Amino acid sequence: MYVPEQDAAESASRVVSAFLERRQEQIAQRWADAALFRSVFTVSRDEAVEACKAVLDALSDVAMSGRPEDVDAPGFGTVREQLGRMAATRARTGSSPAQISGEVASLRGPAIELLRGEFPDPAGPEAQEAVLALTLIMGTLRLVVMETALHAGEDLIHRQRQQLLEVATPVIQLWEGTVAVPLIGTLDSARSQVVMESLLEAIVEERARYAILDITGVPTVDSLVAQHLMKTVAAARLMGAECIVSGIRPAIAQTIVQLGIDLGSVITRASLADALAYALGRQGIEVSARADAAAAAR
Helix, strand or coil, rough: CCCHHHHHHHHHHHHHHHHHHHHHHHHHHCCCCCCHHHHCCCCHHHHHHHHHHHHHHHHHHHHHCHHHCCCCCCHHHHHHHHHHHHHHHHHCCCCHHHHHHHHHCCHHHHHHHHHHHHCCCCCCCHHHHHHHHHHHHHHHHHHHHHHHHHHHHHHHHHHHHHHHHHHHHHEEECCCCCCEEECCCCCCCCHHHHHHHHHHHHHHHHHHCCCEEEEECCCCCCCCHHHHHHHHHHHHHHHCCCCEECCCCHHHHHHHHCCCCCCCCEEEEHHHHHHHHHHHCCCCCCCCCHHHHHHHHH
């Protein structure tokens, strides 16, 4: 059984829904000049107007559903992606979350002004109920925009982080059948996964028989890093490639011994050059010192 307040709220929501449909063009024309839409749709104002109409359609559906404070109301789903893109665009141009929130809040004024004009007495109880209903819907729209923008920002950060990991772990073809991954910086679980995937893809693409993991640029090696290296070596072997770990400095060698890590099954070399010489030698290619270097040695 509904109480009178609920009946009034539902009636006001229906009034707002009908108002948003009836005055869609007028509201859209006003919103199109607002910062949120104007700064995103810079080429054509008509595009901004159409985007505004799509949002107004969604708000009308929300009002009719009687769920003005529900961010998961079906109406918001139709424009959530568009709103998120708009907010993300504003964020990329330097707008702070507070500014974006303020821009969404500024859309309420023009709509309420037109809504009050629908009533003979703009200060009467019916008008006040309708204004309250529209205010609730606009407040929820503000939350939807910020929530979507935050998710879009998180997705962007994740993609950028993934791209940085890929850039930071390049696979280089040193010779026919020989590839190398020069590692620089800390080797954590996420980066180790990227290293493994990139190396295995390169082994397949280049039909590599030898893969070199050069850790000269890795500052420290602990049990976790060693475990990642062992997994990568094992995965390369399963792909038919022999894996060589190079760049083990004296300090890292001592750490590995102190930790009791067994790298006995892993081929190691002091430097990338030594590892390449080993791989070439295994392929029947003889590597000799330059004539001047040999003469100097004599």
